[in-house]
Amino acid sequence: MENIVIGVDMGATHIRICLMNLQGNILLTERRKTQNVIAKGLVQGLTDFCQQFAKTDKVSQIVIGLPAAISKDRRQVLSVPNIAFSQAEFNQISPALSAHFHCPVKLERDVNLQLVYDVYHHDIKDKLVLGAYLGTGMGFAIWLNGELFIGSHGVAGELGHIPYGDEKIQCNCGNQGCLETVCSGIALKRWYDSQPFDFPMDLLFQQKANDDFVQHYLNHAAKAVSAAVNLFDADALILGGGVMDMQDFPLPKLKQLIAQYVRKPLPYQELSIIKAESSSFNGAIGAALFALTQQEKK
Amino acid sequence: MENIVIGVDMGATHIRICLMNLQGNILLTERRKTQNVIAKGLVQGLTDFCQQFAKTDKVSQIVIGLPAAISKDRRQVLSVPNIAFSQAEFNQISPALSAHFHCPVKLERDVNLQLVYDVYHHDIKDKLVLGAYLGTGMGFAIWLNGELFIGSHGVAGELGHIPYGDEKIQCNCGNQGCLETVCSGIALKRWYDSQPFDFPMDLLFQQKANDDFVQHYLNHAAKAVSAAVNLFDADALILGGGVMDMQDFPLPKLKQLIAQYVRKPLPYQELSIIKAESSSFNGAIGAALFALTQQEKK
Numbered sequence: 254m255e256n257i258v259i260g261v262d263m264g265a266t267h268i269r270i271c272l273m274n275l276q277g278n279i280l281l282t283e284r285r286k287t288q289n290v291i292a293k294g295l296v297q298g299l300t301d302f303c304q305q306f307a308k309t310d311k312v313s314q315i316v317i318g319l320p321a322a323i324s325k326d327r328r329q330v331l332s333v334p335n336i337a338f339s340q341a342e343f344n345q346i347s348p349a350l351s352a353h354f355h356c357p358v359k360l361e362r363d364v365n366l367q368l369v370y371d372v373y374h375h376d377i378k379d380k381l382v383l384g385a386y387l388g389t390g391m392g393f394a395i396w397l398n399g400e401l402f403i404g405s406h407g408v409a410g411e412l413g414h415i416p417y418g419d420e421k422i423q424c425n426c427g428n429q430g431c432l433e434t435v436c437s438g439i440a441l442k443r444w445y446d447s448q449p450f451d452f453p454m455d456l457l458f459q460q461k462a463n464d465d466f467v468q469h470y471l472n473h474a475a476k477a478v479s480a481a482v483n484l485f486d487a488d489a490l491i492l493g494g495g496v497m498d499m500q501d502f503p504l505p506k507l508k509q510l511i512a513q514y515v516r517k518p519l520p521y522q523e524l525s526i527i528k529a530e531s532s533s534f535n536g537a538i539g540a541a542l543f544a545l546t547q548q549e550k551k
Numbered sequence: 552m553e554n555i556v557i558g559v560d561m562g563a564t565h566i567r568i569c570l571m572n573l574q575g576n577i578l579l580t581e582r583r584k585t586q587n588v589i590a591k592g593l594v595q596g597l598t599d600f601c602q603q604f605a606k607t608d609k610v611s612q613i614v615i616g617l618p619a620a621i622s623k624d625r626r627q628v629l630s631v632p633n634i635a636f637s638q639a640e641f642n643q644i645s646p647a648l649s650a651h652f653h654c655p656v657k658l659e660r661d662v663n664l665q666l667v668y669d670v671y672h673h674d675i676k677d678k679l680v681l682g683a684y685l686g687t688g689m690g691f692a693i694w695l696n697g698e699l700f701i702g703s704h705g706v707a708g709e710l711g712h713i714p715y716g717d718e719k720i721q722c723n724c725g726n727q728g729c730l731e732t733v734c735s736g737i738a739l740k741r742w743y744d745s746q747p748f749d750f751p752m753d754l755l756f757q758q759k760a761n762d763d764f765v766q767h768y769l770n771h772a773a774k775a776v777s778a779a780v781n782l783f784d785a786d787a788l789i790l791g792g793g794v795m796d797m798q799d800f801p802l803p804k805l806k807q808l809i810a811q812y813v814r815k816p817l818p819y820q821e822l823s824i825i826k827a828e829s830s831s832f833n834g835a836i837g838a839a840l841f842a843l844t845q846q847e848k849k
Contacts, residue, residue, distance in 0.1 A: 322817070331816060331817060380703070381702065381703040393782075395782075398696075403784070404679065404783055404784020404785070404818070405678070405679045405784050405785060405786045405818065405821070406784055406817040406818055406821055407784070407817070408784045408814065408817045408818060409782065409783055409784035410782060410784075411781045411782065411784075411814050412781075412782060414781055414814045415774075415777070415778035415781055415782070416773075416774045416777055416778065416812040417715060417774065417778065426814060426815065427815055428811070428812065428814065428815065429811075475714075476713075476714045476715065479713070479714055480713035480714065480715065480778060481782055483709045483710075483712055483713055484691075484693075484707065484708060484709065484710060484713070484779060484782060484783075485702055485707055485782075486701070486702020486703050486704055486705070486706045486707035486708075486709075487702070487703060488703045513726070513727075514714040514726065516706065516709050516712045516724060516726065517724065517725055517726065518629060519620070519629060519704040519705070519706045520702070520703065520704055520706060523703070523704055
């Protein structure tokens with residue numbers, strides 16, 4: 254029996270878990286289909302999922318990452334992720350698991366936990382770091398003063414929803430023309446589906462890197478990320494996410510555009526641009542690392 | 552003889568001073584033509600300008616606001632303001648005045664001092680506040696965790712230089728297509744000068760509020776400001792500056808566009824939008840208030 258923290262990264266397709274001891278050593282990482290885990294209900298499914306790995310260990314803190322906006326106190330969801338349960342059910346996760354494991358249970362925006370992982374992995378906890386994760390959406394997170402920056406109401410960093418997209422398209426968030434309407438995995442897939450391509454989407458950048466759409470797509474990403482770099486005056490920018498992990502993604506071109514748009518002489522001269530590693534367990538490991546910091550705060 | 556701090560707000564046209572005692576009471580505000588003050592040289596002119604008002608008072612701290620990017624240590628300029636002296640001469644201000652007055656002398660970005668004034672005036676020091684000041688440029692400043700947020704290298708908040716302008720126009724900063732190319736007093740005057748208008752520029756909004764250019768202009772401002780609100784998840788947004796102080800500036804329309812672009816439900820539901828007062832001494836008073844906080848830090 255050991256004292257541990259648990260990090261969970263719950264997506265619409267897969268759910269991942271990381272068990273970590275209080276010295277920060279990873280004890281276990283596992284992955285399951287989300288659908289199977291929550292077949293018996295969201296709260297019961299999550300409880301059993303954590304319990305089956307924790308066994309008899311004493312759990313000190315649990316952090317659960319979700320693709321959702323989270324309340325300032327990190328115990329409720331403000332938007333319902335793309336997982337077929339109601340807001341009320343999501344809001345039962347924290348109290349129910351807290352009662353079961355006799356420890357604090359916090360929810361967190363999944364992309365914030367990706368950034369926690371990257372900040373620890375690259376040992377830049379003392380820097381001002383921005384993380385741009387181009388996946389299904391345009392994920393973005395901010396590391397400031399040695400911790401995640403979540404803003405006044407818990408919803409800072411919504412780069413995907415700045416109003417620099419296609420005003421004719423309504424975003425999933427309800428607003429018209431958010432950045433994600435032109436710069437996200439969804440926007441990329443919409444374009445792919447509209448074209449008569451005879452290759453799988455995985456090979457999009459290998460086949461079409463010089464297409465005008467791809468050039469505009471990179472330009473949208475570079476402008477938005479550069480705007481954030483200029484506003485926060487960051488030390489480091491992490492670039493990652495499923496789209497950037499696709500074969501032959503034109504990362505050098507993206508970096509060149511960012512260098513073009515970032516303000517001179519500063520932050521341009523001092524900005525480090527770092528490619529995130531693409532391990533699928535980073536979110537869960539980040540959740541466990543974050544749980545550990547919450548533990549230290551007690 | 553009294554212990555005082557001095558705040559100076561130095562623009563290309565006017566220079567303003569505020570003397571404040573250590574209890575935060577304003578003792579004096581004065582304004583002169585910048586050209587006359589610095590006729591005998593930048594450092595000598597500034598020294599004499601401060602000395603003539605300070606007389607025999609003991610000066611504890613001086614803060615000088617400039618329309619320039621300032622080094623992280625607040626003692627040098629990174630860009631030269633539109634005042635006819637070299638970078639080397641600007642960099643003599645802090646050491647020379649410090650030696651003369653036997654106190655610390657710091658330079659500050661002028662728009663940051665505007666925000667200090669507004670944050671004190673509205674008593675919102677405990678809030679996350681963004682200030683957008685549409686004047687000659689698109690001034691922007693950030694108040695976070697009870698103090699000015701200046702980023703990793705001292706240059707945070709450069710909303711005027713996010714890459715959402717007209718890519719065909721080179722910005723004064725050297726980059727192409729910064730926001731200021733379409734959203735600044737300069738951009739407004741460029742348009743006014745290109746039109747066959749027979750009314751003075753002061754009446755632009757009274758005469759042409761419904762012109763397409765003005766509508767696009769407001770839209771540029773609203774998008775940029777909303778992007779910053781979404782990224783920082785602010786409590787309050789201060790709107791001010793010379794353009795917004797012009798007669799019949801369509802502030803309700805600007806506010807409506809911002810409400811349209813800010814992310815729902817948060818920060819939208821909780822965001823306060825506040826019009827800045829348009830007194831010309833706010834920058835100098837803000838400089839003195841900021842000098843006082845530096846004094847407390849010692």
